[in-house]
Amino acid sequence: MTLNRSKQRDAIIAFLATRKDHPTAEVVYDNVRETFPNISLGTVYRNLTLLADLGEIRRLRTRDSKDHFDADLSPHYHFICNECFSVSDIFIDKTTELVKAANEVTMNQITDHEVFYYGICKDCQKKEH
Amino acid sequence: MTLNRSKQRDAIIAFLATRKDHPTAEVVYDNVRETFPNISLGTVYRNLTLLADLGEIRRLRTRDSKDHFDADLSPHYHFICNECFSVSDIFIDKTTELVKAANEVTMNQITDHEVFYYGICKDCQKKEH
């Protein structure tokens, strides 16, 4: 029940902290494997899930079929490209307004919220000439 | 390439239109089967995907591992219960503000957006003693 440290988990957190592109479990696995050649994919998933449950990272479930993970806990939203499925940050915070407006129309108890923007990212706009 | 009508698809649309609880493919299947006893789950999935791609219904990918479907295309958001994973409507529309604010910080081309609220629904609040 107590949380022990582990080199694998530390490496996963450290790697995530270096990235702003919200990698998938697979990407985390591929990268952490460069330092821990025989870390297993299961370990990556278990730790990402554990960290998300503890609230130390955020799990993003987008229209993409893979989960993405974000080590940045500051309030912000996300943009997902419909072409390449890349995920990028939208650093705005409308918590006050959004939660206030929602509370006026529901009795459900809101603890948090997420905003996803969809469209075509800058890079994919270029490609489509 | 041309779209033909099919009784199965009509039944799926008709069923979805009667529900405000954003059923999963499985739930759609169970219900439509009462009228079409040997409709297949694949047909349900194929049509839900087709309709979502055509923009005639919305596919909601939540923290729940199952997709939910919504026949109501009017601008509105969703609340998902962390306990029972029920999905309910939040009839507010902050498109103008949200898209305006996002456009001030990104060059990505935004075509649409989604807001998910999470928390404990009214029913689950009661259950908790």
Next chain:
DNA sequence: CTAATAATAGTAATCATTGCTGATTTGAAG
């Protein structure tokens, strides 16, 4: 009515994620 093709039922396959098991690591207490 008929041919072309869209859609279906039934089932197999995919693939992200989770579960299992026996071995290894961690950390608190002596």
Next chain:
DNA sequence: CTTCAAATCAGCAATGATTACTATTATTAG
């Protein structure tokens, strides 16, 4: 510094939602 129970791991099997495939049936334009 040892000890030992509990936590974590690697490797791999299993799960489960969704998609793909194939032979058959339904739809619709002409």
